[in-house]
Amino acid sequence: MYKKLIRPILFLFSAEFAHKLIIRLLRTAYMVPGIGMLVRMVMAGQIKKLSINIMGIDFPNPVGLAAGLDKNGTCTRGFSDLGFGWVELGTVTPKFQKGNPGRRIFRLESDHAIINRMGFPSVGINRFLMNLRLFGKKGIIGINIGKNSTTPISQANDDYLMAMRAVYPHAHYIAINISSPNTTGLRELQSGDNLDSLLSCLKQEQIVQTQTRRHYVPLAVKIAPDLDDDELKSIADTVLKHKIDAVIATNTTVTRPGMENALYATENGGLSGKPLKAMSTEIIRKLYNHLQGKVPIIGVGGIENATDAWDKMVAGADLIQIYTGLIYEGPGLIRRINRGLERRLRSAGSSSLQDTLNEARSGIRLMR
Ligand SMILES: Cc1cc2nc3c(=O)[nH]c(=O)nc-3n(C[C@H](O)[C@H](O)[C@H](O)COP(=O)(O)O)c2cc1C
Incomplete structure (x- = not known):
């Protein structure tokens, strides 16, 4: 029904308008009592056996x-009821900002891809927290934080600290976004001394917050797919050095793999969806080798079905996330991925996702 009816209607509108429409519809629907239960019954179904403990958090299923x-x-409850194991909100910046001007999302339909150059439009941290209170929270929530575009890179740490302190009591984990290609200079935070200094001060703040609030909130760093081997190794070393709790791999790419001549391919921005899939899986594989399984990986990039999800998991991801796949395949994708993963467990004769993954990964590595 999504691909035959809903998607063609949504695709009549510009991508950003369709996005706003969905958010508004979900928000309005949730004003009707009992709607959550209904959505959950229709969309989420019964997902058994797929719970997994990562970063000390019990995720009911690995699809975020x-x-x-x-x-x-504004829509945490709605997305959670669709069957996601958790939702990652944001990127939220300390202060309100509009993001980049003009048209900033492009659908590349035949490639099942999107190019976006949104540039962190954000209501700012205070309004964001008010939204959580106003519209409610449900399930496991990651909050993804970034810096304001007007903050120079030399003062970026202050923005991340400010955002981290504010969201700390409201998040199950905090994602540090240093990989959006649409905020000038942001990706410089992934390199050398910049990353070392940022992670060092966020880790110190995590210790302070843990002591004062008596509650540990894990930190995950989100990285780009456009990293060479040395850069990736250096990030992995810094993550290990500062005992960061997870890495999210990956954000969108500034390259245009195999689609140099596609409509909109020359638009500036980050590319997501199918053309990103192999690239992000390769980053996960290399990262897993560097991290040696000591730090969990959340895999994201171009997942459109259970096989794509499984490929990322065998490459090293403990959890996976979707965005562009949801736009092209619809919310039924969440259940299809979970069902596909359940089938893998059944055919492996296992009742634990973690055990099945460990086995599959060691098999792959022995074969190499
Ligand atoms: C329109 C759009 C906006 C995005 N905004 C953010 C963002 O604010 N913060 C972030 O960390 N990633 C953002 N992403 C990146 C996604 O979270 C994800 O890492 C990327 O799209 C790859 O996954 P996918 O191929 O499943 O979409 C955005 C992606 C799209 C398409």
Whole structure:
């Protein structure tokens, strides 16, 4: 029904308008009492056996909503009821900002891809927290934080600290976004001394917050797919050094793999969806080798079905997230991925996702 009816209607509108429409519809629907239960009954179904403990958090299933769709924290309940194991909200910046001007999302339909250059439009941290109170929270929530575009890179740490302190009591984990290609200079935070300094001060703040609030909230760093081997190794070393709790791989790419001549391919921005899939899986594979399984990986990039999800998991991802796949395949994709993963467990004769993954990964590595 989604692909035959809903998607063609949504695709009549510009991508950003369709996005706003979905958020508004979900928000309005949730004013009707009992709607959550109904959505959950129709969409989520019974997902058994897929719970997994990562970063000390019990995820009911490994399929999460990637950052960027619910930037302002207005639809947590709606997305959670669709069957996601958790939702990642944001990116939220300390202060309100509009993001980049003009048209900033492009659908590349025949490639099942999107190019976006949104540039972190954000209501700012205070309004974001008010939204969470106003519209409610449900399930497991990651909050993805970034810096304001007007903050120079030399003062970026202050923005991340400010955002982290504010969201700390409201998040199950906090994602540090240093990989959006649409905020000038942001990706410089992934390199050398910049990353070392940022992670060092966020880790110190995590210790302070844990002591004062008596509650540990894990930190996950979100990285780009456009990294060479040395850069990736250096990030992995810094993550291990500072005992960061997870890495999210990956954000969108500034390259245009195999689609140089596609409509909109020359638009500036980050590319997501199918053409990103192999690239992000390769980053996960290399990252897993560097991290040696000591730090969990959340895999994201171009997942459109259970096989794509499984490929990322065998490459090293413990959890996966979707965004562009949801736009092209619809919310039924969440259940299809979970069902596909359940089938893998059944045919492996296992009742634990973690055990099945460990086995599959060691098999692959022995074969190499
Ligand atoms: C329109 C759009 C907006 C996005 N905004 C954010 C964002 O605010 N923060 C972030 O960390 N990632 C953002 N992303 C990146 C996604 O979270 C994800 O990492 C990327 O799209 C790859 O996954 P996919 O191929 O399943 O979409 C955005 C992606 C899209 C398409």
